[in-house]
Amino acid sequence: MPHGTASGRLRKIILFNLLQKHDENVCFKCSKVIARADELSIEHKQPWEGVSVELFWSLDNIAFSHRHCNLPHRYAGGQARNRKIGPEGTAWCRRCKAFRPVADFSRNESRWNGLQVWCNRCLRSYQRSKRERPAR
Numbered sequence: 001m002p003h004g005t006a007s008g009r010l011r012k013i014i015l016f017n018l019l020q021k022h023d024e025n026v027c028f029k030c031s032k033v034i035a036r037a038d039e040l041s042i043e044h045k046q047p048w049e050g051v052s053v054e055l056f057w058s059l060d061n062i063a064f065s066h067r068h069c070n071l072p073h074r075y076a077g078g079q080a081r082n083r084k085i086g087p088e089g090t091a092w093c094r095r096c097k098a099f100r101p102v103a104d105f106s107r108n109e110s111r112w113n114g115l116q117v118w119c120n121r122c123l124r125s126y127q128r129s130k131r132e133r134p135a136r
Helices: 003-021 054-058 118-133
Strands: 040-044 062-066 088-095 097-101
Touching: 040 097
Parallel strands: none
Antiparallel strands: 040 062, 088 097
């Protein structure tokens, strides 16, 4: 496991442990208890993109929620609402319409999650079908 990934997971476990000790492990959206560190998500109460950078940094605008409750806000540009965010370590494949392990995707640094839109299996299948089509 890369050092950065391990450090991020450790920080999340420490944060979750502190939230539990102070009885603050309650979801901002559904008001239910967040039971495990891997369910924990940090979210902004109000959208900040295109509104105010100060809202991003404001601790008064930060809350904790379940990962599945932390749905992207609908921004004026509309980009975030189309994101499919699944369980940790997975990404959405647009072709097979399913969450797949992140390891099944090639990198694409220009996208919000850093991964291609199709999993490698779907991409290979598409490329194979293109090669096998008869010329017109």
